[in-house]
Amino acid sequence: MPILNFIVNDVLGQASIIVSLVAMVGLIALKKSVGQIITGTMKTLLGFLVLIAGTEILVGTLGYLGTVFQEGFNVEGTVTDVNAIAGIAQNLVGRETALIMVIAFAINILLARFTKWKYIFLTGQASLWMATVYSLVGYMAGLRGSLLIISGGVVAGVMAVLMPALAQPIVRKITGNDDIALAHYCTFGYLVQAGVAKVVGNKENTTEDFKLPKSFEFMQDTYLSMMVVMIPVYLIPTFFAGPEVVAEISDGSNYFVYAFLQSIQFVAGVYVVLAGVRLLLAEIIPAFRGIAIKLVPDSKPALDCPVLFPYAPNAVILGFLATTVGTILGMFLFPAVGLALIIPGMMTNFFAGGTAGIFGNAVGGLRGTILGGVVHGLFITVLPALFVTLLGAYDINNVTFSDSDVITVGLLLGWFLELFN
Amino acid sequence: MFNKLFKRKSQPKDSQESTDSQLDPTKLKEDLERYEHQLESEGDHEEQIHLQNKIGEIHYQLNEVDEAIECWNRSVNMMDKPGYAHTKLMQAYNYLQKESWKKGDIKAGEHYAEMVEKLMKHNKDSIRYGKKSNF
Numbered sequence: 345m346p347i348l349n350f351i352v353n354d355v356l357g358q359a360s361i362i363v364s365l366v367a368m369v370g371l372i373a374l375k376k377s378v379g380q381i382i383t384g385t386m387k388t389l390l391g392f393l394v395l396i397a398g399t400e401i402l403v404g405t406l407g408y409l410g411t412v413f414q415e416g417f418n419v420e421g422t423v424t425d426v427n428a429i430a431g432i433a434q435n436l437v438g439r440e441t442a443l444i445m446v447i448a449f450a451i452n453i454l455l456a457r458f459t460k461w462k463y464i465f466l467t468g469q470a471s472l473w474m475a476t477v478y479s480l481v482g483y484m485a486g487l488r489g490s491l492l493i494i495s496g497g498v499v500a501g502v503m504a505v506l507m508p509a510l511a512q513p514i515v516r517k518i519t520g521n522d523d524i525a526l527a528h529y530c531t532f533g534y535l536v537q538a539g540v541a542k543v544v545g546n547k548e549n550t551t552e553d554f555k556l557p558k559s560f561e562f563m564q565d566t567y568l569s570m571m572v573v574m575i576p577v578y579l580i581p582t583f584f585a586g587p588e589v590v591a592e593i594s595d596g597s598n599y600f601v602y603a604f605l606q607s608i609q610f611v612a613g614v615y616v617v618l619a620g621v622r623l624l625l626a627e628i629i630p631a632f633r634g635i636a637i638k639l640v641p642d643s644k645p646a647l648d649c650p651v652l653f654p655y656a657p658n659a660v661i662l663g664f665l666a667t668t669v670g671t672i673l674g675m676f677l678f679p680a681v682g683l684a685l686i687i688p689g690m691m692t693n694f695f696a697g698g699t700a701g702i703f704g705n706a707v708g709g710l711r712g713t714i715l716g717g718v719v720h721g722l723f724i725t726v727l728p729a730l731f732v733t734l735l736g737a738y739d740i741n742n743v744t745f746s747d748s749d750v751i752t753v754g755l756l757l758g759w760f761l762e763l764f765n
Numbered sequence: 766m767f768n769k770l771f772k773r774k775s776q777p778k779d780s781q782e783s784t785d786s787q788l789d790p791t792k793l794k795e796d797l798e799r800y801e802h803q804l805e806s807e808g809d810h811e812e813q814i815h816l817q818n819k820i821g822e823i824h825y826q827l828n829e830v831d832e833a834i835e836c837w838n839r840s841v842n843m844m845d846k847p848g849y850a851h852t853k854l855m856q857a858y859n860y861l862q863k864e865s866w867k868k869g870d871i872k873a874g875e876h877y878a879e880m881v882e883k884l885m886k887h888n889k890d891s892i893r894y895g896k897k898s899n900f
Contacts, residue, residue, distance in 0.1 A: 566893055
C-alpha cells in the first residue's frame with residue numbers, strides 16, 4: 345500500500361524522524377503538556393539536523409587532510425575525535441543507532457531493576473557513541489534489521505551497567521561515598537592509568553598540594569588546544585605536499601592560508617556537531633532519567649566525568665597534560681611498528697585524560713597521575729590505531745573513535761563478525 | 766625539576782570526611798552560631814570559603830538542606846576552581862532529587878536533576894576556561 349510504504353520507508357526511514365519520535369515517546373511517558381511534547385520533539389529534530397550540518401563541515405576538511413598526508417608523507421593520518429566520526433556515521437546508520445539506544449536503555453533499566461548493579465547510565469553522548477560504534481561496525485560487517493538493533497541494544501545496555509560497576513571501587517575512593525557513579529566510556533583507560541599509578545605512585549603525595557604554573561592554563565580551553573594541535577597537523581603535511589596539490593582544490597587561495605583555514609574549519613565542525621548532539625539529547629536524557637527513576641526507585645545515577653572534577657581539579661589538568669604527552673609519543677612511535685599514525689584528539693585528552701588523572705591521583709598521587717597519564721595517552725592511541733584497520737575496510741578514512749570502551753566494543757565485534765565472513 | 770615547576774601551597778582545610786562536631790543537635794547549633802559569628806568579622810577570602818563550607822555542613826547535618834545549599838552556593842561563587850563546596854552541592858542535589866522522586870514530585874525531581882547538570886557544566890567550564898563564573 346502506498347501510504348504504508350510512505351510511512352515505513354519515507355518517514356520512519358529517516359534517522360532524524362526516528363530520533364525525534366524517541367524523544368516524543370519519552371515526553372509523553374512523562375505526561376508532559378502538549379506544548380512541551382511538540383517543543384521537545386522539534387528541538388530533537390533540529391539537533392539531529394545541526395549534527396548532520398556539522399558532519400558536512402568535517403567531511404570536507406578531513407578529505408583535505410587525507411589528501412595532503414598522502415601526498416606529503418605517503419601515509420594516512422587519522423584524527424581521533426568521537427564526535428566527528430559519530431556524526432559522519434549518522435548519515436549511514438542513524439536510524440539503527442537511535443533504536444539501539446532505546447533498547448540499550450530498556451536493558452539498562454532491567455539490569456538495574458533485577459540485579460545488584462543499580463546504575464542508570466545518564467551520559468547521553470556516551471550512549472550515542474556506544475550505539476554508533478555497534479551499529480556502524482555491525483552494519484559494515486553485514487548485520488541488518490532487527491538482528492543488528494537487538495544485539496546492539498543488548499550489548500550497549502550491558503556496557504551501561506558494566507562500565508560504571510568496574511569504575512566504582514575507585515570512584516568510591518575518590519568521592520568517599522557510594523552515592524554517585526561514573527558514566528563515561530573511557531573506563532578501560534582509567535583502569536590502565538590506575539593500574540600504573542598503583543605500581544609507580546605514592547598516594548600520600550596528592551596532586552592537590554601543588555600549584556600549577558599559569559603558562560599551562562591556555563591548554564585547558566579545549567577548542568583552543570584543539571586549534572593548537574590541528575594547525576600544525578594541517579600546515580606541515582601541506583608544506584610537504586606542495587602548492588600544486590592544494591591548487592587543485594583551493595580555488596586560487598594561497599596553499600598555506602587554505603590549509604590554515606581548513607584546520608580551523610575542523611574545529612568549527614566539531615563545535616557544530618557537539619552543539620547538535622546537545623540539542624538532540626536535551627529532551628531524550630531527561631525522559632530516560634524520569635522513566636528510570638520511576639521504574640527503579642533505588643537506582644544509582646551514573647553521571648558524566650565532570651562530576652569527579654571537584655574532587656581533584658589539579659589532577660584533571662595534570663592528567664590532561666600527561667595524556668597529551670603520551671598521545672604525541674604514540675603518534676610518532678606506533679607508525680614505526682607498522683600501526684596507523686594517530687593524531688591526538690584534544691577533546692578526549694582533556695576529558696578522558698583529566699578523569700584518568702583523578703583515578704591516578706586516588707591510587708598513586710602526583711607520580712601516579714603523571715606517569716600513569718603518559719601510559720594512558722599511549723593506550724588511547726594504540727586502540728584507535730588498531731581500530732583504523734577495521735574502519736579502512738569499511739571505507740571510512742581519516743577519522744576514528746577515541747573512547748577506549750567504545751573502541752573495545754567495536755574491535756571485539758569486528759573481529760567476532762570476521763569469523764563468519 | 767618538578768620542584769621548580771610546581772610550588773607547594775598550603776594544605777586544603779576542607780576534606781571530604783571532616784566534620785568537627787558530634788551529631789548532638791545542641792552542640793551543632795552552638796558550633797553554627799560560633800562559625801556565623803566568625804564569618805561576620807572574617808576578612809580573609811580563603812577563610813570565608815572555609816567557614817561557609819563549615820556552616821553549610823552543619824545545616825546539612827541538622828537536615829536544613831536548603832540552608833546548606835545556600836551556603837555552599839556562596840562558596841562555589843567565591844571559588845576559582847571546583848572543590849569541596851561543589852562536591853557537597855552535588856551530594857545535596859542528588860539527595861533532594863531522590864527524595865522528590867520518592868514522594869512523586871516529578872517537577873521537583875526534574876528541577877534538582879537540572880541543578881545537577883548545571884553544576885557539572887560549571888565544574889567543566891571553570892576548569893576549561895579557568896575563570897570564576899557564577900553558578
